[in-house]
Amino acid sequence: MTLRELGLRRPADVVGVDGKGALAQRLLAMGFLPGTPVEIVHVAPFGDPITVELDGWRVSLRLSEAAALRVEPRNGSPK
Numbered sequence: 001m002t003l004r005e006l007g008l009r010r011p012a013d014v015v016g017v018d019g020k021g022a023l024a025q026r027l028l029a030m031g032f033l034p035g036t037p038v039e040i041v042h043v044a045p046f047g048d049p050i051t052v053e054l055d056g057w058r059v060s061l062r063l064s065e066a067a068a069l070r071v072e073p074r075n076g077s078p079k
Contacts, residue, residue, distance in 0.1 A: 003038065003052070003061070003069040011039045012071040023068055031055055032069055 006012055014036045017024045031054055032038070041058065042051035049060045 001071060001073070002067050003040070003071050004063050004066040006038075006040055006071055006073070008040050008043060011037060011074040013037055013074065015070040015072050018068045018070060023065060027065065027069060030059060037074075038069075038071060 003012075014032050014034055016034055017027050017032060036055060039053045040050050041053045044050070048063045050063065050066060051058050051060050052066075
């Protein structure tokens with residue numbers, strides 16, 4: 001599943017970043033590395049952007065950027 005599909009307050013781990021372009025490089029540089037825990041903590045009123053907690057800090061992403069991040073929900077979270 002992608003981060004875009006994850007849902008609010010559902011903990012997950014980053015599995016990977018799709019693509020090899022500038023967006024993928026930027027997401028990796030921001031810390032979206034495989035195994036890193038992530039959670040969507042806020043969604044803007046019209047659904048875009050979202051705020052993600054990542055390694056103790058928060059970052060806002062567009063839904064198109066979140067779609068490039070593959071995640072696996074944590075054990076115990078509903079799929």
